[in-house]
Amino acid sequence: MNDKPTYLQVQNVSKVFGQFTALQGISFSAARGEFISILGPSGCGKTTLLRVIAGLERQTRGTVFIEGRDVSAFPVSRRKVGIVFQSYALFPNLTARENIAYGLKRQGKPRSAVNAHVDELLDLVGLGGMGRKHPAQLSGGQQQRVALARAIAVAPDLLLLDEPLSALDAKVRQKLRGEIRQLQQRLGITTIMVTHDQEEALTMADRILVIEQGRLAQDGTPHEIYDKPASPFVANFIGTMNFIEGATKIDNGLYGIGNTRLRISGENGSSRLPAGCRVTLAIRPEDILLQGDPAAPNRLNARVAGMEYRGSLFRIDLCLPNATHGAGTLTAEVPTHAVRHLAITPDTNLPVYLPVDRLRVYANEGVQVRI
Amino acid sequence: MSTITAEKQLKPGTFTVATNLDREQWIKRLLIVLVCVWLMVVVVLPLFQLLVKSVIDDSGRFVGLAHFITYFKTPALSQALFNSLFVSTVTTLFAVGLGFPWAYALTRTRMPAKGFFKAVAMMPLFAPTLLNGIALVYLFGRKGLITRGFFGALPGMDIHVYGSVGIIIAEVLFTFPQAVLILSIALTMTDARLYEAAESLGAGRVRSFFTVTLPACATAWPAR
Structure with missing residues (x-):
């Protein structure tokens, strides 16, 4: 450049x-x-x-x-x-x-x-x-x-x-x-x-x-x-983003929300923030996966709360019963063929994977994370 | 894509919208018809009557263009026509020539006391029409203030106000407010971006005046 x-x-x-x-x-x-x-x-x-x-x-x-x-x-x-x-x-x-x-x-x-x-x-x-x-x-x-x-x-x-x-x-x-x-x-x-x-x-x-x-x-x-x-x-102005509010930093690359632990890898991990810092986590709807290795990190249980057909993809509202804090819903965008393959219908219970390299961390109170 | 959804949203209300439009259309047509009738009665019919009278003589016989020929053959009468055209042309030139700088100053400069100058320009609209004449006679008449040089204090100056000069001065005074109003509106309506575009393309003040300002006002000319 x-x-x-x-x-x-x-x-x-x-x-x-x-x-x-x-x-x-x-x-x-x-x-x-x-x-x-x-x-x-x-x-x-x-x-x-x-x-x-x-x-x-x-x-x-x-x-x-x-x-x-x-x-x-x-x-x-x-x-x-x-x-x-x-x-x-x-x-x-x-x-x-x-x-x-x-x-x-x-x-x-x-x-x-x-x-x-x-x-x-x-x-x-x-x-x-x-x-x-x-x-x-x-x-x-x-x-x-x-x-x-x-x-x-x-x-x-x-x-x-x-x-x-x-x-x-x-x-x-x-x-x-x-x-x-x-x-x-x-x-x-x-x-x-x-x-x-x-x-x-x-x-x-x-x-x-x-x-x-x-x-x-x-x-x-x-x-x-x-x-x-x-x-x-x-993040909000360009494309859509899921924000998971009320998370806390536990260690570098490890964040907690309620009693759920989420791992975040690499530069996204925000090593600059002190432990105990309140943060907001974020992930793009298309980065949320509905299938994967059962042993993979960031596997959450979810229920399908709503589905919106968009032709080539479905926009799926997911309810996370385990998350005790308010941000209990995520929106995922899933290709139509994947939805067909997994036979997803409303009210299905399924595992949700948040890839460690796709989650982003934002410090609260307007502190910007420099990357 | 957005237009498609808009159309779909409109569908349920189409019926009521259509009837409202129908009513509006009818009112519009009715008003147009009324205006046309009014114009017929007050403009076209009298003019037509006049035209008819011009081709028949006192006893009601058709004489063709005889009256017109006599008119143009009589020097005093054809001179009157020429005078009318002369007076109106000169008046237009003066009213626009004075009104344009005035309107330009009001709309495009940071001149102080704009409100005052605008009010001054509009004064002839509110003054009784007789006032122009009386004022002109008092100033320029045979014993006018200026003709007699302030009661002899200064050398007098006679501009021969009883004639075309006086008529033109009075007409200019009378039409000046309209000229200023129409030109001000034309000047305010011009898109500022046109000036910026002209400037970015290297046009100086003179060129943007001739390519942007004047064409914008040209649309206001017919209104004169």
């Missing part, structure tokens, strides 16, 4: 609007050609961060470097960025061609060169022959393509996408997702995309920054974010 030179560096950026702190001490860097997604719930400050990077908003504290140069005081026009706005912000009085050519005009190229370039861009985004239409005559997906072509027309070094797909319907969104990613890779352009859609971030980005209330909650690859969420917030 760090084999490529850093292109963009954001250092300790904060932004305060009157009484409201939108961003608090955000730092990260992006390598040349990297696709980074800024992910968070609405109102978490992710768009503000994008606007600070773009130069549309001036940060209260902190610095933005592009290629090692401090651009904090530069206006957007001097940052060589291409921006795709949330509602595209196409000029309604101009045709698709004129919109795309807008940024090319000041570069002083001859008209024929501009025209050829615009044709090329229209083909690139799959809008060949649509150039004469006005934005109002184009569908949402087509407008989005025009906005993308307009942004990359000026050959920016940095492409900034603000919720580029949120206004489109599911099918178009899925199609454009792949197209944008392909285009980005073909052009090798460093890209930052703001989104609140976890699936979008997971499928498109090389790296994800999860923002929670103006702070950087986690910075990692989609794999790391999903597999090793740094906090319960991240």
Whole structure:
């Protein structure tokens, strides 16, 4: 990941609007050609961060470097960025061609060169022959393509996408997702995309920054974010997570809940926490196994409380009678063929296995576990 | 996927929704018909009557375009038509020319006392129409304050208010509030992101003014 030179560096950026702190001490860097997604719930400050990077908003504290140069005081026009706005912000009085050519005009190229370039861009985004239409005559997906072509027309070094797909319907969104990613890779352009859609971030980005209330909650690859969420917030925001509250640390790698003992292996074991520390344990629904070696650790007895059919899998609510503390239910996602094979029906009693390397530990009282 | 579930959820209530829509549709149509009838009575019928009268003579015989030919052959009358067009064109130019900077200042600057300036612009709407005339006569009339140079204290200046100049000044005063209102709305409605997009594409203030601000206001022109 760090084999490529850093292109963009954001250092300790904060932004305060009157009484409201939108961003608090955000730092990260992006390598040349990297696709980074800024992910968070609405109102978490992710768009503000994008606007600070773009130069549309001036940060209260902190610095933005592009290629090692401090651009904090530069206006957007001097940052060589291409921006795709949330509602595209196409000029309604101009045709698709004129919109795309807008940024090319000041570069002083001859008209024929501009025209050829615009044709090329229209083909690139799959809008060949649509150039004469006005934005109002184009569908949402087509407008989005025009906005993308307009942004990359000026050959920016940095492409900034603000919720580029949120206004489109599911099918178009899925199609454009792949197209944008392909285009980005073909052009090798460093890209930052703001989104609140976890699936979008997971499928498109090389790296994800999860923002929670103006702070950087986690910075990692989609794999790391999903597999090793740094906090319960991240775990809950991306995918679903079972939380087992009221557990206590007994020893490194050994945790107790009621009179049940759970083993947790490796880096998940949180050797940094003192024994007796109250913790919350967590496991993804698809990591819970309903069959395994009877001698395996973390084998619990459960009863099937409810089943929800999802086509390729079942979502199964499990009741754990042995767990004395409140968190007596777990949700498991089990492939349909496994459910058929094990003949699971509501009210079945069965063993449940929580794999030692899939359980995660979070210290209570907001103490974050650094991994 | 979400649309499918939404449709499914709607199904049970479809019947009541449809009847409500029906009623709304009927009310809408009824209102449209009423408005059309009203327009017929107060606009179309009188104009039609006028048009009919223009092609018949005093004794009620059809004379074709004879009246129109006489009209254009009589210099005093055709001059009047020209005067009307001239006055209205100049008035529009002045009202928009003055109203645009005023509206721009109200909506796009951090000028202090915006409320006061907005109120000033709206004053002609609330003043009695006669007031314009009286004020103009007092100021620029034959014995007006400015024509006589403040009772001779200053050299006087006669702008010949009894004529097109006076009419234009009065008309501009009268139409200025509408110009400011319509243009302010057009200026406030413009999406701020369009300016940001223009800026990010390297457009300066002048270019974004001509490509974003003016086109947005252009939609307001017909309202003049």
